[in-house]
Amino acid sequence: MSDMQGAARRPLSPHLQIYRPMLTMMMSIVHRITGVALYFGTFLLIVWLVAAASSDAAFATVNAVYGSWIGLIALFGFSWALLHHMLGGIRHFIWDMGHGFGPQARELMAKLTIGGSVALTVLLWIAIYAVKG
């Protein structure tokens, strides 16, 4: 960008490296990162469904891969990203309604999103293992 040839060397607007990292800013970045992760994570879900629809052998293979320790780590991360993005989305709905822009409110909502996403993810996996066991 800054090495544009010929064009007038106009000042660039301040970007990431200028600002002190803030919680709400990190949450915005994480919301986008989790969104992109979920985009590719959905592929795992579709593979699982297509395998289930294809054959017993294919379904067994995918279940074995997803049930391995590396598969479970990926699914755990997937579920956290999903819940974090969902709570982040609810935060955006609150903003869309015109609420929660104050310094305290937005900090509180950011903390609730982090705490809530971790708590819900742990609850989800407790529920899964409770049903499984």
Added chain:
Amino acid sequence: MSGSSDFPGSSLRTPRRRVAGLGAAHSGTHHFWLQRVTALANVPLTLAFLAVLICVAGESPERVLATIGHPVVAIILILAIVSITTHMRAGMQVVIEDYVHGEGAKVLSLVANTFFCAAMGCAGVFAILKISFGG
């Protein structure tokens, strides 16, 4: 946006264009609205999807297929997949428009995004229908 009252005659947009409210990209708030509507739909649908996954965890393959194929479950899962893949496409479109600046690469990325989301959506819906209809 361009307040013609502040700077009379400063806008190159015709009054008709201003009234149409579609902006420079001619699509108005369509993308924003689609993204919000699918986001709203995703909340209950994804929670229902997770509930189904909790229910089928550790079950035999036959029981898993029977659960997914149940009409009520299948309908919820199909709605979830359609809403999620539409939301995915809208979200990734914004990411591409933010970071991919070359015109050719941008158009290719946007088309690839559409193809990927359409493929994911079609595959997921077809799989659930096949399981449900017992093919």
